Amino acid sequence: MIPIRIRRLSDEDGFAQIRTPEALLTALYANRGLTDLDGEGRLGLGDLEPVDHLLGLERAVEVLAERIRGGGHLMIVGDYDADGATGSALAVRGLRALGAARVSYLVPSRFANGYGLSPAVAEAAAGLRPDLMVTVDNGISSVSGVRRARELGIPVLVTDHHLPGEVLPEAEAIVNPNQVGCRFPSKHLAGVGVVFYLLAATRRHLRDGGWFGAGRPEPNLADLLDLVALGTVADVVTLDRNNRILVEQGLRRIRAGRCTAGVSALLRVAGRDPSRVTTADLGFFVAPRLNAAGRLEEMSLGVECLLSDDPDHAFSIAQTLDALNRRRREIEGEMKDQAESLLDRLSLDGEALPPALCLFGEDWHQGVSGIVAARIRERYHRPVIAFADAGGGVLRGSGRSIDGLHLRDAIDAVDRRHPGVIERFGGHAMAAGLTIRVDVLDVFRDAFVEAVREQLGDVPPQPEIQSDGILPPGLLTLETAEMLRLAGPWGKGFPEPKFDGPFEVLDARIVGERHLKLRLVPPGGVPVEAIGFHFGDRLEQARGRIQLAYRLDVNQYRGVRSAQLVMEYLQPA
Incomplete structure (x- = not known):
């Protein structure tokens, strides 16, 4: 797993002084550059x-x-x-x-x-x-x-x-x-x-x-x-x-x-x-x-x-x-496993990986290749293009990028230096699609890796999670979680609040085959539930004292609503 750096947006001592959900929300908005709630904070149609x-x-x-x-x-x-x-x-x-x-x-x-x-x-x-x-x-x-x-x-x-x-x-x-x-x-x-x-x-x-x-x-x-x-x-x-x-x-x-x-x-x-x-x-x-x-x-x-x-x-x-989405998830899981097996066969690890990855599976589904590219990107922190066979000797690729690399510009650089290799392409900074002939896949792969290397170097910068800070234990409550859900809208450029901090694991188990469910207690706090989607392979790390980056959300089960941490990152403390 690629190591991740946690960067806090708030001073630890100042954030620890927050006592109410309302004061927390004011600090979270300030972390996103929003201080004029009566001006820039207005979200009316006018x-x-x-x-x-x-x-x-x-x-x-x-x-x-x-x-x-x-x-x-x-x-x-x-x-x-x-x-x-x-x-x-x-x-x-x-x-x-x-x-x-x-x-x-x-x-x-x-x-x-x-x-x-x-x-x-x-x-x-x-x-x-x-x-x-x-x-x-x-x-x-x-x-x-x-x-x-x-x-x-x-x-x-x-x-x-x-x-x-x-x-x-x-x-x-x-x-x-x-x-x-x-x-x-x-x-x-x-x-x-x-x-x-x-x-x-x-x-x-x-x-x-x-x-x-x-x-x-x-x-x-x-x-x-x-x-x-x-x-x-x-x-x-x-x-x-x-x-x-x-x-x-x-x-x-x-x-x-x-x-x-x-x-x-x-x-x-x-x-x-x-x-x-x-x-x-x-x-x-x-x-x-x-x-x-x-x-x-x-x-x-x-x-x-x-x-x-x-x-x-x-x-x-x-x-x-x-029903189609359930089938899509099945196909995605099969393709992701094949992609990771391909990387394993190449005896690559996080340090030896090239700065970009181009993957191709002969029986991959072109409608799911973009999602697979995103999953591989998340695991290896590299720009990824996943190609699928579109028939007639044509490959269609879907790419996903990382912060710091403009994917469309990188593909455009390949197109300008190697005219005729790419038949069609388009997209933007974080996602792009393209069409090539199967016989130029190796040429494209080498050219794409070189174009990415020029932007990022041999090894992309270490990924980081931006945390708003350590949430005081007294605010790990349903009231806070409910407020945060409706306080957005959150999304790219105005991210949903994330927090980090140490916890003691009271119980750990796998649910839904691949999700990690924890019962935790923060220092000086009361127990709280946590879920890590697709974190099933990290069960052995979830022992004793751990460090988490997480979102605070609401879990509803059998009509009961409670606060729940949604894990973004987990490592032993």
């Missing part, structure tokens, strides 16, 4: 960044409004992950609410089409005769696909949030906060967030033009913020203030029972209480079930769940998604 600085938005609204007023056929072209699914459902629901006569959607198959608006997808869409195609969570790299759509007489409006390449597609308009020249201050919008802004601006344009009236009521687009919250959390984008507002407002609506039938059904099959939902529930329980559709079958199943207004129908689809 505090969102205005739409005006989004480059290309004015033209996009004109194009979209013209087709809405003219009764045209609008086709949404989405992506096969949770951000793409929620963004597609949001676009369909929102455009219909704005008065569009006909709105359809098309989600390219991960297996048959690959990512984004490709020429093949444009040709398939042409058979349905759309008057305008609107990409969601893709399109910024679809240069050839947009060109083919134009040749077929179909204009394209691109909405995306991924980093653009040197050449942009020749679309009617492009809305992407990360395109060069865009002055929109929140660069971390997810694809679903970009769609929400586009819908809001289009509604304003239509309102100013007298489109809404007695026979066509103006919709409240805030009613769809549950989809925005789910997609934003699922895509693990940075929760800057703007994204925190979108997520918080969506969570409030879910808790109030004002969410789509599909989101409610997904929470239900995951065993989560909608009235107490948090970002962790969306990210770790709902999103994987939604993503399972795109990983193992077709994401249209997930979109249909989010579009259904019939609770029974939505729940039926959610049950299917739940």
Whole structure:
């Protein structure tokens, strides 16, 4: 196991003086740079960044409004992950609410089409005769696909949030906060967030033009913020203030029972209480079930769940998604074991590992390779690309990075130095995807390792866990845990509070085959339960006095709620 350094954000002596949950929360916010709770701390819809600085938005609204007023056929072209699914459902629901006569959607198959608006997808869409195609969570790299759509007489409006390449597609308009020249201050919008802004601006344009009236009521687009919250959390984008507002407002609506039938059904099959939902529930329980559709079958199943207004129908689809997710976990476990066996056969250990890992399994499932890359990254603290056979001599890779390495830039460096090795690629700092031929795998692996070495050196920096400090024993309570659950929204860039400290192990056992369950007592405190998901291999370390890094959460069992530590790191004291 790679050793981890714990870095505390709070002075130990000062943190020890905290006596109440309210004072604790003030200190936690300060650790995240939030001290003006009446200013920057406000998370109302009125505090969102205005739409005006989004480059290309004015033209996009004109194009979209013209087709809405003219009764045209609008086709949404989405992506096969949770951000793409929620963004597609949001676009369909929102455009219909704005008065569009006909709105359809098309989600390219991960297996048959690959990512984004490709020429093949444009040709398939042409058979349905759309008057305008609107990409969601893709399109910024679809240069050839947009060109083919134009040749077929179909204009394209691109909405995306991924980093653009040197050449942009020749679309009617492009809305992407990360395109060069865009002055929109929140660069971390997810694809679903970009769609929400586009819908809001289009509604304003239509309102100013007298489109809404007695026979066509103006919709409240805030009613769809549950989809925005789910997609934003699922895509693990940075929760800057703007994204925190979108997520918080969506969570409030879910808790109030004002969410789509599909989101409610997904929470239900995951065993989560909608009235107490948090970002962790969306990210770790709902999103994987939604993503399972795109990983193992077709994401249209997930979109249909989010579009259904019939609770029974939505729940039926959610049950299917739940079954797919269970199968996905089985496949993931098999692939992870194979990947670790491969590393063991190479007689590698934490010191001898190269700075990056490229893994390939002949029978690996391409829909699960990204998750396997993430699991191997977590264990070995290296950027990882896992390749699966896509047929016809083609490999599709999914990569996951570590802090300090911009994965897309590293792949781009390989592409520039070795033209023709990579057929397609895209992504961002922490995750990326690419397609190569099987006969260049070794060439790519060597080039990728070298590109990573240039950024990180021979050995990546030691991983660290940021801890807010040692939580006083008197605050290891259900009251504190309940407060922390609802005090977010927590996520990337505004992390859920973590604490560390010494504990004495009173009891240790394995539950659910691979999870570690402990009963602990802190110095001067009372016993408390702890759970370590996938910590089953650390049972022998959980003896006597240990040092933990953990989150404080709420455990509900047979109707009883209690405080529980969720372990992030464990080592003998």
